[in-house]
Amino acid sequence: MPDIVLDYHRLKTPIDHPDQSVTRSKLEVPTSNVNFAYLACINKVRGCAWINSSYFVLADWVFTDKSIFAFEQVNQVASITGRLSDYNHLYRHGFDPNGNTSDHYIDLWNGTTSGTILATEAIDIDNTGRGGRLSISGSAIKGMRYELQTPTHALSLPSPNATISATDTTLASGYYGARMLRHASNHSGTDPASAWLLNPASTLPPALAIIETEIIKGIDEEEPTRPELSKSLVDIGALDLPLHLRIEAKKYEMLVKKGFTEEEMRLLLGYVPQHQVDLDAVTWGSFEFHPDKASTVIVVITGDNPYSPGAVERQKTKAKRAFRAPKNYEESVELYKQLNRDYPHWLAGKDNFVYQTIGLELFDLFQNVDFYYGELVEHRTHYNQLKQVHELELWHRLDSLEDMLQRMSGLAGVLANERDKHINKVRDIKKLGW
Numbered sequence: 120m121p122d123i124v125l126d127y128h129r130l131k132t133p134i135d136h137p138d139q140s141v142t143r144s145k146l147e148v149p150t151s152n153v154n155f156a157y158l159a160c161i162n163k164v165r166g167c168a169w170i171n172s173s174y175f176v177l178a179d180w181v182f183t184d185k186s187i188f189a190f191e192q193v194n195q196v197a198s199i200t201g202r203l204s205d206y207n208h209l210y211r212h213g214f215d216p217n218g219n220t221s222d223h224y225i226d227l228w229n230g231t232t233s234g235t236i237l238a239t240e241a242i243d244i245d246n247t248g249r250g251g252r253l254s255i256s257g258s259a260i261k262g263m264r265y266e267l268q269t270p271t272h273a274l275s276l277p278s279p280n281a282t283i284s285a286t287d288t289t290l291a292s293g294y295y296g297a298r299m300l301r302h303a304s305n306h307s308g309t310d311p312a313s314a315w316l317l318n319p320a321s322t323l324p325p326a327l328a329i330i331e332t333e334i335i336k337g338i339d340e341e342e343p344t345r346p347e348l349s350k351s352l353v354d355i356g357a358l359d360l361p362l363h364l365r366i367e368a369k370k371y372e373m374l375v376k377k378g379f380t381e382e383e384m385r386l387l388l389g390y391v392p393q394h395q396v397d398l399d400a401v402t403w404g405s406f407e408f409h410p411d412k413a414s415t416v417i418v419v420i421t422g423d424n425p426y427s428p429g430a431v432e433r434q435k436t437k438a439k440r441a442f443r444a445p446k447n448y449e450e451s452v453e454l455y456k457q458l459n460r461d462y463p464h465w466l467a468g469k470d471n472f473v474y475q476t477i478g479l480e481l482f483d484l485f486q487n488v489d490f491y492y493g494e495l496v497e498h499r500t501h502y503n504q505l506k507q508v509h510e511l512e513l514w515h516r517l518d519s520l521e522d523m524l525q526r527m528s529g530l531a532g533v534l535a536n537e538r539d540k541h542i543n544k545v546r547d548i549k550k551l552g553w
Contacts, residue, residue: 150180150512151318152274155297155311164311168206169298170340175200177296178316181507184487184516186254186261186320187212188273189297190313194246195390197309201255202293204504207231210290212253212262216246216363217390219352220400220424223281225253225262226343227408229289233337236345237285238262238404241424243396245363252279253295256319256483257490258467259474260285263320273315281422284323285404286475288466291494291501292508323478324402324421326445327431329454330438331417334410341385344410346418349437351399351427358426360396367392398427401434406475412464415439419475444476448534451476466493466500470537481534484524488541491517495553506553513553521545 148161155176158164163179177200191197191214198213211226211234218224223240237260250265250273263279271277297314337344355368371394374384381391402422410416418438424430435441442458445451455472459465468489474482491513494505505513524542 150178150182151185151316153316154273155314155316158316159311164296165294167203167294167296170206173298175203175294175296175298176311176314177203177294180294180509180512181292182295182512183292183490183505183508184256184319185295186252186317187295187297188250188252188276188315188317189309190248190267190273191251191297191309192248193244197251197298199251199253199295199297199314201253201260201295202290203296204290204293208290209293210237210253210255210260210287212251214244214249214251214264216244216367217393218243219350219393219395220397220426223262223264223283225260225283225285225404227287227289231337231344233339234343235337235408235410236343237287237408238283239400240264240281240283240402241397241400241422241430242281242402243361243364243393243425245361250276250279252276252317252320254317254320256321257487258286258288258471259483259486260287261320261323273317281402282323283402283404283421284419284475285408286406286467286471288407288500289409291490291504293504319483321480321483323475323483325478326419326421326476327423328420328435328444329417329442329476330420330435331415331440331442332438334408334414334416336410346403346405346408346416348401348403348418349399349434350397351433352395352397355394355396358396360426364393364396368394396426398424399430399433400424401430404475406472407462407465407467409464413462417458417462445473448473448477448482448537466498468493481527481530481538484520484527485537485541488520488524488544491520491548492544495548496551502553514549517545517549 165177165179167175187199193214196215198211200209200211203209207228209228220241221239222244225238227235252263254261261284264281266280297309333347335347355364370392384391401420403418403420406417408416451473452469455469470485474486
């Protein structure tokens with residue numbers, strides 16, 4: 120049977136047989152809004168090993184901008200991935216009920232043994248099912264949490280219960296998919312029928328504060344590289360907290376009384392039962408977190424602590440530097456220029472910063488166009504990565520960006536001028552080619 124021809128407009132391949140037969144060569148090959156079970160049926164998935172003897176099931180194409188949604192059973196760690204090139208170079212979105220008020224996260228694996236935390240939500244989740252989504256557009260890496268109390272279809276999702284985001288320029292293309300299993304629990308993860316390949320999502324929560332912190336270098340998967348944020352750890356038993364937290368704390372207390380160390384708990388259970396919450400935890404995302412190029416990192420805070428309000432101010436007080444959150448495009452651009460003088464290695468531009476701090480869809484389009492213009496025309500830092508993407512996919516994405524920008528009406532002044540500049544950037548890319 121011949122290979123299926125990529126078709127990014129959901130057109131059927133030419134009918135070669137007048138006998139009304141249904142063959143692989145006649146099937147549609149959608150690359151958006153498609154279930155992984157369908158992709159598996161037409162032989163368009165692949166697998167990749169992951170640490171701890173689990174694996175990702177991936178759509179069989181290299182993409183730049185896409186998102187993955189999955190209905191996930193969360194017992195220990197359930198996760199989805201984007202821009203994966205091998206088992207140790209990828210972005211990951213996950214839920215981990217064992218974190219101290221940081222159970223929803225995005226991290227980056229770039230050839231290290233520890234990984235780098237790019238964003239976390241200040242929440243302690245239980246170990247039930249929920250929806251997770253990783254969305255990547257340009258240099259914007261977004262993670263979404265859905266608490267699904269009513270029947271929901273992945274193609275008509277409600278607004279997420281929470282969104283976290285980071286700006287990162289490490290990986291420019293790769294495979295997208297979901298992790299099916301984790302070795303320590305055969306109920307943690309998802310299955311191909313519960314995962315969808317989707318187009319990117321756009322809106323973000325606005326910044327409440329922007330701070331600069333020192334960096335804690337990672338040791339292993341349990342101690343990853345991360346910003347040095349203020350912590351205030353309190354035993355769960357000292358607070359009136361949800362039942363699932365009290366149960367985990369009871370497990371920990373029982374094991375301690377039996378003489379178990381935390382290392383032994385991890386070997387026995389695969390994790391250390393949570394027995395503390397962090398009253399200083401906030402929802403945050405990093406901007407261009409490069410621990411090999413700087414000793415500090417810029418952190419955008421978008422949410423307060425669920426148990427002890429005022430954590431945003433406490434983080435600002437203990438940070439190396441704190442900045443007022445910008446209220447509009449001009450203020451955000453001005454702050455970016457100020458910070459860029461201290462971080463000259465930043466590859467992400469002003470519109471990346473505007474998008475992460477203001478959060479509107481228009482700015483996502485701006486930064487997305489800048490990503491392609493930079494990678495295909497200007498600096499071309501990851502040009503070889505983008506060349507792995509099918510040419511039709513690049514054309515399709517550029518056409519979509521131009522169309523979405525043209526439909527952004529009601530703009531005036533600097534925003535109208537910026538929109539027109541970015542439309543022209545798209546046209547320049549298509550004119551020059553790659």
